[in-house]
Amino acid sequence: MAKKKRRRGGIRPLALIVALAVLGGVFGLGWYCGVRSTRYHGKILLVNAEHRLPADYVPEGLVNLYQMRHSFRLAKSDIYLTRETYEAAEKMFHAAEEQGMNGFYITSGYRSYERQKEVYAQSKPGEAQEPGASEHQTGLSFDVTAESSSGNFEETEQYGWLMAHAHEYGFIQRYPANKSDITGISYEPWHYRYVGVEAATRIRESGLTLEEFIEKNR
Numbered sequence: 001m002a003k004k005k006r007r008r009g010g011i012r013p014l015a016l017i018v019a020l021a022v023l024g025g026v027f028g029l030g031w032y033c034g035v036r037s038t039r040y041h042g043k044i045l046l047v048n049a050e051h052r053l054p055a056d057y058v059p060e061g062l063v064n065l066y067q068m069r070h071s072f073r074l075a076k077s078d079i080y081l082t083r084e085t086y087e088a089a090e091k092m093f094h095a096a097e098e099q100g101m102n103g104f105y106i107t108s109g110y111r112s113y114e115r116q117k118e119v120y121a122q123s124k125p126g127e128a129q130e131p132g133a134s135e136h137q138t139g140l141s142f143d144v145t146a147e148s149s150s151g152n153f154e155e156t157e158q159y160g161w162l163m164a165h166a167h168e169y170g171f172i173q174r175y176p177a178n179k180s181d182i183t184g185i186s187y188e189p190w191h192y193r194y195v196g197v198e199a200a201t202r203i204r205e206s207g208l209t210l211e212e213f214i215e216k217n218r
């Protein structure tokens, strides 16, 4: 009897180790998926103060807009977007041009973590996003203005055209007026975000912010 007991006692630690390893694997996978889902939410990448990108996050396939065919003006020669975002933007601004709507001026695109750090260090408290919290790090966002604009882009006909048509090309106005309590960012009429035509259309029709849309479709 005593012999049997010892043997059983020998098996139990092994069973415990196996069980712990299995549990560890399950929790590890759960944790990994959780981390992935908080950032990606299906196919839509959400970046804000609560959902930051890591310092080493650089989007794949960035293209330099200056080196691509572009139906819009560029504020500088080193503005980058992901290829998909560029292609959608080019299609959109080309369509605008064909409808007689010119004068779009892109001022900003991809912003690296390092660049955000520099901007943050130079700004007053509360003025800039903390590094990793800027949607510009995704390469899916650009800032645009009108060449004729004297500061209030939202008063230009170019802005009106974007408000009516951006979703047809997969873009949303990311920081609408009166939604800063949800987005954490005050009204930015110039900031557009690529989410794809289907999501952009649904977001526009629902009047939701990206945060609310993702929450609702979780």
Ligand SMILES: [Zn+2]
Binding pocket: 108, 136, 141, 142, 143, 190, 191, 192
């Ligand atoms: Zn912006």
